[in-house]
Amino acid sequence: MKKSIKESCLIELQKGDAIQERERQHRIGVMDSIHLVPNSKQPNSELVCIVVMLYIDPEKGAVKISATSDHFQAYDKYEYEEYYPSQM
Numbered sequence: 810m811k812k813s814i815k816e817s818c819l820i821e822l823q824k825g826d827a828i829q830e831r832e833r834q835h836r837i838g839v840m841d842s843i844h845l846v847p848n849s850k851q852p853n854s855e856l857v858c859i860v861v862m863l864y865i866d867p868e869k870g871a872v873k874i875s876a877t878s879d880h881f882q883a884y885d886k887y888e889y890e891e892y893y894p895s896q897m
Contacts, residue, residue: 811888820883821892827884828862837884838864841873
């Protein structure tokens with residue numbers, strides 16, 4: 810069932826879903842991909858989640874913006890699939 814972020818905190822963001830930048834221009838785009846990458850070149854470094862957003866710039870056309878996941882948020886005017894993890 811689809812819900813907005815105001816209706817449920819258990820939404821699942823997937824490729825093609827609307828997302829928004831938290832900082833700068835608060836641009837709205839679609840999630841292109843998600844990657845887990847090492848946080849440094851050091852052995853045993855923690856993994857961080859990188860989000861790639863596809864944004865259509867009026868002057869430049871399609872632009873990919875990437876940053877750690879804390880720089881993005883769910884777009885509150887969009888409905889997402891609710892996420893229910895499997896039971897163990």
